[in-house]
Amino acid sequence: MTNIIEVKHVSYKYDQEDEHYTLNDVSFHVKQGEWLSIIGHNGSGKSTTVRLIDGLLEAESGEIIISGDVLTPENVWEKRRQIGMVFQNPDNQFVGATVEDDVAFGLENQGVPLEEMQQRVQEALELVGMLDFKKREPARLSGGQKQRVAIAGVVALRPNIIILDEATSMLDPEGRLELIRIVKDIKEKHQITVISITHDLDEVALSDRVMVMKKGQIESISGPADLFMREDLKDLGLDQPFTVTLVQQLREKGLELPSRYFTEEELEETLWALLSNK
Structure with a gap:
């Protein structure tokens, strides 16, 4: 790459x-x-x-x-x-009266033809699962829905x-x-x-x-x-993943687990294999 x-x-x-x-x-x-x-x-x-x-x-x-x-x-x-940027507070990015107006705003600024603009808005809202909300006022959406619309506005710009x-x-x-x-x-x-x-x-x-x-x-x-x-x-501002904590506790109980990071799915499969062989 x-x-x-x-x-x-x-x-x-x-x-x-x-x-x-x-x-x-x-x-x-x-x-x-x-x-x-x-x-x-x-x-x-x-x-x-x-x-x-x-x-x-x-x-x-x-x-x-x-x-x-x-x-x-x-x-x-x-x-x-x-480059498309999505910030912490989506309210700072809304400018349209409706969800579809807001997603179309950046496309209008770029002079995208109306028919193509409508298609891009439709595709972007569908991609983030917000097509049914296109006539809603952004202020009436939940926090998660607002961020989806903010992402749709970015995605529409391709x-x-x-x-x-x-x-x-x-x-x-x-x-x-x-x-x-x-x-x-x-x-x-x-x-x-x-x-x-x-x-x-x-x-x-x-x-x-x-x-x-x-x-x-x-x-x-x-x-x-x-x-x-x-x-x-x-010290880096992150919590320890649940699986890392669990593996440490399981080792203390005597289970022989490799010293590496496991996703929850990987840990489940590894534990199943270990217990199946006992």
């Missing part, structure tokens, strides 16, 4: 008179069709990183390359068309990259899981690249790689399984 995003030695600070850099010499890449989760405490540089990628902020030094082109003030609007900036943090556990499954289905169906800033274990578990940020720098990049085996997860 080719790299759709390359961040090379990027530094940034909000206050030019401040000696402290919000991001300090950050370098990483994201492959086409990959899901990269970014985790870390508040102030670690997560949101600043994605705002630099989307061109909402301009790096003080370094390069950001999107689809082979260096991001510049001259091409920032063109590159933004390739971006190559979707950035979720703590987009599931205001939802209950069931709503979060439902939303990230929708994003996963969209990613796989359209080969979209996903970057998510999150503290949610289920969201991290679905990603291909996880980047840990600390004090404006990259602390580590690994697969979710390797991350979940770390003993300092609480």
Whole structure:
């Protein structure tokens, strides 16, 4: 897979008179069709990183390359068309009187012809399970429904990259899981690249790689399984997965289980095999 995003030695600070850099010499890449989760405490540089990628902020030094082109003030609007962002609070993104008006808003700005616009709105709402709500006022929707509409508005624009900036943090556990499954289905169906800033274990578990940020720098990049085996997860703002805790307890009871991360399905199959052989 080719790299759709390359961040090379990027530094940034909000206050030019401040000696402290919000991001300090950050370098990483994201492959086409990959899901990269970014985790870390508040102030670690997560949101600043994605705002630099989307061109909402301009790096003080370094390069950001999107689809082979260096991001510049001259091409920032063109590159933004390739990126869709979903924020923590969907109410801040609503502009239409109805759900379908809201999803169509970005398409109108891009001058998409009416017939194509209607088709894209229909497809996007169907994809997120909100077609029956297209005539509703966004303000009357639940939090999870609002986030689905926000994602539909992004998907209708057909971006190559979707950035979720703590987009599931205001939802209950069931709503979060439902939303990230929708994003996963969209990613796989359209080969979209996903970057998510999150503290949610289920969201991290679905990603291909996880980047840990600390004090404006990259602390580590690994697969979710390797991350979940770390003993300092609480220091990173993550809970320990249920299966990791359970495996530790089972080992203490004398069960011989490999020292690795298990999904719930894998652990169930492993325990069944172990007990069947006794």
